[in-house]
Structures are given as C-alpha cells and as structure tokens.
Amino acid sequence: MKAVLKINGTEVPVKFDFDEHLLQTLRNHGFTEVKNGCEEGECGACLVLLNGKPVNSCQVFTATAIGDEITTVKGIGTLHQPHIIQECFVEAGAVQCGFCTPGMVLATYALLQDNPDPSDDEIKRALSGNLCRCTGYVKIIDAVKRSARKMKIT
Amino acid sequence: MKNYTIVGKSEKKIDSLSLATGESKFVDDFELKNLLHCKIVYSPYAFAKILDIDDSEARAMTGVIDVLHFKNTKHILHTTAGQGFPEPSPYDTVMFDHIMRFAGDRAAMIVAESPVIAARAAKKIFVDYQVLQPLLDPEIAMEPDAPRLHDSNRYAAIPVKYEPERNLAAEVEIGFGDISQGESEADFMIDHTYHAHYGSHCAIEPHSVKTYFDEMGRLVIVTATQVPFHVRRIVSKVCQFPLSKIRVIKPRVGGGFGGKQEVFLEQLAATVTIKHKQPCRIVLTRPEVFQSSRTRHPVRTRLRMGVKNTGEITFLEMDSLLNSGAYGTHALTVLSNCGAKVLPLFNKIKNLHFLGRSVYTNLPVGGAYRGYGATQGYLAVNQHIDIICRRLHLDLPQFIKDNHIKVGETSEVFKALGEGTEGVTQYIHSCGLDECIDYCLHEIDWYNKRDKKIRKGDRVRGVGLSVAMQGSGIPMIDMASASMKMNEDGSFNLDMGATDIGTGSDTILAQIAAEELSTNLDKMIVCSSDTDRTPFDVGAYASSTTYITGRAVKKCAAKIKEQIIQVAREILSSSANELIVQNSAVIDEKQNKSVTFSEICTYAIYTRNQFQIAASASEFVEESPPPFFASTAEVEIDTKTGDIKVLKYVSAVDCGQAINPQLAEGQIEGAVANGIAYALTEQYIFSDKGNLINKNFKTYKIPVAADMPEMKTKVIESHEKTGPFGAKSVGEIGINGPTPAIANAIYDAIGVRIFDAPFTSDKIYRALKSALKL
C-alpha cells in the first residue's frame, strides 16, 4: 500500500504492507528514533504521539494512521535544538542506555501538555507504559519534575 | 578526600543528549542495502534428536535465499561465553547441532529477502524430531540413570574439572581449616537450603547484529555486544575466517547486564554474509530473548554454619548446585563467584569448605548476569546470618560490623578461589561498609522498626538488612587499554576498547583523562569500541571498566601529559620541574609565563621538531579491590492474602572515589530496581515438558515507575589507592542486596522465612498458613 503520512509536521510518502504496523513503517522510512523493544505494546520504546496522544506504534496499523499527526521524539526537539524535556533528562542523569528514552521523553511531553504540574503519582501513572531496565526510574521521575518546573518558567 | 576538578563531579553523560533526541544509532538503526533477514527455527522440545530436516518447501519460496542447519554448516566446538582466551567455559556448542538440548535450542535458520518472508518460510521447515526424555531437575542431573546431554567429545579449554558424561559442566572445591574441628567447637549449627531462580536481563534493546563486507572485502560486524574483541576472536574461530579480515563495531547498546556478554548470533550473521556476500541482519524478538538468549543461573545453596553462643562462627560449609541449562556458558565462573565474591566478606571464619557444582539440564541456558553468582550466594549468606543473630538475640548490624573484612585484612578465600581457577591473594585497602550500614539503618529507622511488627489492619511491616561486596575486574586475567592523540585546538581523541553499553563508561573514562590532563571534559573525543580503531579491552563485564580501563586511561593520559610538558618546556625554555599543568595550559611559575594546550599542540604539529603528541597504555591488574554495599528494605505484608509491597529501599555503596556520583547512583538504583523485581515478580515458569511459558513482558513482570518504592541511594566515598583517582567498581554490586534484604524483612514482619525466591504472594500466603498451624 502507498500513502502519505504526516510525520513531525512533514508529509512523508510511504509504502507499507496491508498488516504492517506504524513502528515498522516509520523505521523503514528512516525514523529510527522510534525503537523496537517488544512489539507487543508493553515496553513503550516505540511510543509516538498520534494526534498528540501517546500510543505504541507497534500496536497501530499504518493503514489507520493516514491523516493523523504523528510525532516522534525528533518532532519535539533535536540535537541542535533540544526540547526542555530532553535537556532535563540529560541533566537529571535519566539517560543510561537511552533505548527507552525517546519513548519516555514523548510520554513526558504528552503528560505535561495535559497536566503542567503533575504529582509524583500522576507522573508514575503517565509513564506506566514505558519500561526502563537501567535507571530504576528514580532519575527519570526527577527529570519529569525538572521538566515541569522549567516549562512553567519559560 | 582528594581535591579534583572533574573527577567526583556529576558531569552530563556525553552521549545522553544524542540519545534523548533519538540521534544515536543502535545496531538496527544502521541502514544497509540488499540486507538479508534471518528467522531462527527453534526446537519445541526440551530434548530431542533431529532425524532429518526437510527445507525444500522453504527453499522453494520466492525471496528465500538459504536455510542453515546442521547438515550444511560447520561443526566447530566452541563456547558462546564472551570471555578471555582460553575461555573458562566448556566447548560444548556448535552453530547448528542435530541434538536439541532445550525448548528454544536452534534447529535451523531461514535467510530471506525480508523479515516477513523469513517468518513465513520458518513455518515451512519440517523437522523430524525423535523426542527424548528431558532432564529438568538439576538435583538428579548427576545420577547414573539421568539423561546425558553432551557427548564426551566436548571439552574444557583450560585444565578444570569437566565431566559431560555425568552432566557436570563444572566443579569447584576449596577449603581450609578443619570442618570437624569447627563442628566440635560449635554450640549449635544452622543448616538451610536457599534457592535462587532464573531471571532475564530484559535489556530493552533486544540482541541485534548486522554484518556486511566493506569496500576492502573485510567483514564488518555491527553488534549489540559487551565484548567486541571476544566477538572478533570467536567469530573468526567458528566461521574459520581470518581475524585480520574482521572488524567489530559496537555502536550505542541498549543495555546489557551480562546478557550481551554472549556471542551466539554474530557467527550466524557472519556465516550468511561470508556465504552470500550480502549484508545480513539478525534481531531477536522479545520471546526469543527470554527463551533462547541467556539467563541468570538458578542456584540451590545449602549453607551450614557452626556457631558458638558468643556468636563466633566456628565453620562454614557451602554447597552450591548451579543449573547451567543446556550449555555450560559461564557455568564455572558464575559458580566460583557464588563463593569467591561472597565468602571473603566474613573473613574471621577459620574452618571453611565450599563445594560447587554446575550441571547440565534441558532448560534455558545460564550466562553472565549482573552480580554473576554473588547475587545467588549473598541471597543465602545474608539470610543465614540473620537467622543466627535472631537465634542468639544479637544485633545484626553489629554482628556484621564485627565479622566483616576490614582495611589491611585479607581472606584465605581470595587465594583459594578465583574465577574458575585459583585466585589471587589480596589485602583490603579501602572499606566503607560500616558507614554504608549506618546510613541504611538511619534512613529506614531500623531500631524503631526491627522486631516491632508494626500493624495496620491486616497489614504488618518488617525491615531487613543485607550487605555485599563484589570485585573490580578479574585479577591477573583482565587487561584494558587506551590510546590518545592530541589535536591542535587542545582536544584529544580518546580511543578505547572499553564498551559503554549504557553505563556511562565513555563519560567517566573521559573524566579520568580530563582530570589527569587538567583539561575540560568537552576536550575529550571518545571512540569506543571498534576493533579496527580502538586498542584491546576485555569488554564490559566483571565490574572491570572503571577500575581497569580507568587505570589504563589515566596511565595513557599521564604519558600524553609528559609529552605536553616536554613541548611546553621547549616553547617556554623552562626546566622541567618548574612547570605545572593547569586549566588546559602549562605554566612556568618562575618565569610567570604560560602556554596553552592549543599552542602546544600547534607547535608540535607545525613549528619545530614536529611530532604527533600521542600515546597508548594498557593495564593489567593484580588485584580486584571490592566495592562494598549495604541496603535495608521495609516491606508491608497483607497477612490475609500474602500480598507484599516494598515501601522503602535504602542503599549505600562504597565504590571508592565515585568518578561521576550521579552515574554511580544510577548504577545502584537500576541494579536495586532489578533486584527488587527479581525478589518479587520476575520468574521463569515452565511447562511439565520444560517449555518456557511466560516469554514476554505481559507475563514476565518487570517493574514500571509506579511499582517502585521510595528509594534512597547514597554513594559513600572511600579512597582506593590502587584505583584511578581512588575509584573502585559500582556496576554489579547493587543487585546483590534486594533479595536477601526483602527475605529478611518478610521474616521480620511475619516470622516466617521463605527459602525459595521469588517471594510471590501465594508463597507468602502458604507460609503464613503453615506457620499458623504450627
């Protein structure tokens, strides 16, 4: 199948199979910042925003994402122009191997859009779809709190 | 404490912004044209003989390039354990065998033009299995009528006990003093058996490898590995391909924890590329990782101690039975560490005996896993001393303080038991364990909670303590190296074989170099690891990188510094002893003149007596200074249902001088989180026939953020005089704490001890019920 997807604000022509998932389509077209950790909707490494909402791209048929706004971690900030959340993850020491980080950053972004001042519980609940094996989440939760503080100021 | 400018500072991890913005590349993020994709076909039976394989239907499918199996591949005995040469693990593996030794052993591999075709073709492979009676119980593995897993042509590459005809993958026995003497001196004996269970590393990046030929016809292996140099050596051997024609590149790696210290996919991809002259990709699915990669070795530990009424331990006897699974990867060394990393901690014991056996079973394969035997050993020992102290009404923390090894002391175990073979005598130069214990007691409010059984409705609380040590590399075996060169803006290339798998070793090694050179961290351009460009390093295991590679980097930087001073002397016309290096410059205080690094290197490259300021250095260590660790847990147990919740977990580590305290904390926090889950929710569940049932994240439960208790973590610094800027290791030790601390806390709460980890609610419920009947 062929279609045009809206990825990070750009229209991207893509080719994909009938039952292909968005994760695969994105990775096949160079969006390798979307990681594949389990392909069963449990780890959150492939998390993207679909119309602003965090979803596991491994659980979305590409064919159903036509017309939707797809945002990957590069859509909110880049190496040369990082988002506050990305900087806060760095400062907090929340990035170890970094494989879960794109998903974590996007989950944080979605949370703070809805709720700029989340409680610890709300942070933990928002990140309940993202597995991290390196950090024990301590510094990730810290990074989310830092992000919330800094985003309020700016 | 020494005054450092960069060491001891929580500098930002140098690759973290690249990772957080998704720029960094992991293996599967490298684009290759004409890539071949593989799908491995696994044995559904725990033990079976392949009578025949019919691959004709698969081969006939459009897009299928090849099918590899025992009939068309080389049978070179090797071990997949990524260890130094000769490996201490037995040579008991070939790429494809006709005997399937566990449900998940590989029978064949499809090579196809797309992953979809490969997966489809995998269903068209018809294997004629003769199903055999599997051996699923390690306790009976050595019995005469037990099934035999391996032929007698399997062998150990080093002179150690290895008897495949008895399913014995490894055996270690050491002792000193006289156990019967210890028995006669004892007022009583404590004798218990503890079980540590299977566990999966669960690095979020699955095992991945890509291979291709470069424009010079050399085989490039891009792989998610902890051991690039061992990959090169093992692939060369198994594929019979010249080592000089292999280049191994380790890009960013998405976590390892020991799981990627294993070379079991690279040779498959290499075989495909060598045969078909086309790039090849193998990326495991999550179920494949759970079932067919490597695991924590389950260990049954029987521990016997004689105790005087004064609390003196008159003897210790440890009998460890390690279930190695179908192959003997790390079977000897993990087994050794059950004793070697554990028994020296209580060095006052005069009569000691340790017998360890690793046996084959038709179950998933054990391997390296953070903690590496120490985790399994401490699970037993920490509970045992808790039992002794309770029996004698002794204060457990004080008991530990009285009995643990101190600065200036040694243990006979160091000499008697190394990693697989005899060890190395060593004395302790630094030990902050008492401070670690005190911090943990204070933070958990120990003396107001221990033995108090604080109740709230049906729930009751308890606290537990555990302690541990680990090592810093393998003495007399591990070697690491670094090379550096200077650029004319005062920056430095730092090339290392050391393998950053997410730990931050690139950052802390750059900090060490920058500290030695009195320059800034951003002047370090780090490259790790590429077997063509970086010098040898054993890799990321055995908690070795900070200590051993750190020493190599410091030594290398010191050589660079000498050259810098030499050039500065020429520029400033100074005598050597008047020069100091500070803030990226060399200063002649007497003449009140200075010259910057940039000027120095520009001069060296362009002006006079031109040469490249460059050096390399390697380090080989004769000792392995242990870091020390204490932790306390507070748990709450529902006495009606057995549900357990860890409310708070406090950890403190003495890792010498923390090079980067934030990263050191992160190592402990991650290890503790893994340890808590190992203690409570992580377990391998098998069918009666030995098939792993819960091979995905839906059913093998690792924690999410909301599962974490309140965590307190402290880095207590000491100064290890043999370490780089006083540093010891920190990577593994934290995982040794939670299982015994939680077990002790459970006992504190409900007065029942559960000897089989994990401590699931149904086990606690049954324990509570049986206790009520007594």
Add this chain to the structure above:
Amino acid sequence: MSEQKWYYTNSLDEACELLRDHTVLPHGGGTQLNNIDLSHIHGLLCLKDLNLNYIKQTSQEVEIGSMTTYADIVQKSTKISTDNILISALKNAANTPLRNRITIGGSLGFIPQWSDLIGPLLALEAKILLIGKNAGEYSLSQFWRHRDLLKSSLITAVRFRDFPHHAYHYRDVKTNNDMPLFTVSTLFDMDGERIKKPHVIIAGTRDRVSEITELENYLAGKKISELQESEVIRRVKVTFVGKRVTDPDYLASKTKIETWRSIIKAAENRL
C-alpha cells in the same frame, strides 16, 4: 485469494454492508488484531471515521460510543458521575499508551475480554447496541450466549443507567502494568442503611466471569453492620483453571478475602 484491502467509510450503512462479507473484520484501533494471524481475511474495515467516539448522557442514562478509548472514557468522565465504577476500573487497565488505543467496542468484540471492563459493565447492567443484521439492544449475558450476534453486525455503543452507587473495583496484579489475574467488581445502592440491588462480579475465573448470585441474595436488604465476613466468604465459590503463574487454589482463597474487602470498601465509597 484476492489482495487484502483496507476499507474506509464514514457511513454506518456502508460499514454494515461491508461486514456482510465475513472475512472483512472491523478494526477499532485497539490491540486485539495486532497479534493474530490475518492471512485468512480479505480485508479490514477502519472504524475511525464513523463518529463512534462519544459519550452521551440522556436523563439517567449514559451511552458510550464503541470507538471511545479507555483513556477517553476516563478523561471525559465528567459526563458520567465522577468515579463511576467503570471509570475507576479503566483508569488502571493496561498502560497509558494502550489506553489510548483500546476501544470499548473492540474490547467487547473479542474474547477474552478485559476483566477491567466486563466486571463493571455487568455490575452496571449495561446494554450493547448493535447495527447491521442483528440490530438491536442486548444485555451482556445475551450477547455472550450468542456470539454469532456479531456476524454481519457492528457494536455501536454501550448503554447503562448512571446512578449514584456504592462501588469498588479490585484488580489482582503483580505490577502496575499487569493484566489482572482476577477482578472483583462490587456495586450496590443503599436504601437508607440497607443494601439494595447488589452486584458482585468476579472476572478471570474458570467461567471467565461469574456473578456471585448467592452472595448478592445474602447482601440484599442487609445493613452493612449486619454483614458477617464468614457468611460472605462462604458464598464466594469460584474456581480458577490451572494457571501456572499462580496456584488456582490460592486465587480461589484470595477472591474470598478480596470480595469481603470490596464490599466494605464499596460501602465506604459512595460514588
């Protein structure tokens, strides 16, 4: 077999027409179809343009469109009395990104269903609305007894009476992102001090879902202070299949304890 195809439509009639072909499956957006073999179907019908993502409230009744995700049900819960048992259950179901995909209609269309959905819906005496060949309104139990109702038909909405109630939803999980081994959904009204119209639903059992009628009969008309733990526990008779993950006998014992606790908590929880 002809090439597999996706169908897109914004017309319910057209959707029903397409579903007359039994090898065309409706896809809501959830996760059920993602992990099954789709090689035998002709096509998938994308439901997202059918405007079935809504929550409507009419007098005492709530209607939730079948394409409404768990996250939307929770977030748009202002339209339903706050902390309705369904909302408190779905708040914790699956995980954050999955709740943004799983739809209420999709969950009802497949087996096994999310126990976090089924327990509360049974307790709320919810009805399922179908269009197509078997158009009509069905109770959940009717719907289950006749799985072929879904043939050539489409779930468009779930409807239930929204009234202030006492409720508690217990989910038995090992971690916060776990699928429950079982759930207990307890809901009742109070007539003065006396329990009225009690519902106790246990999901995850051998029968998948069990309404504990014997216990409901015991509870009806009683004051909370009159309830006896032993009498409640005695009436919870559920069995579990041999789940290796956890011993079935243990689960059976645990449901008894958690059911008693749920009743007490529900009494304290006026929603």
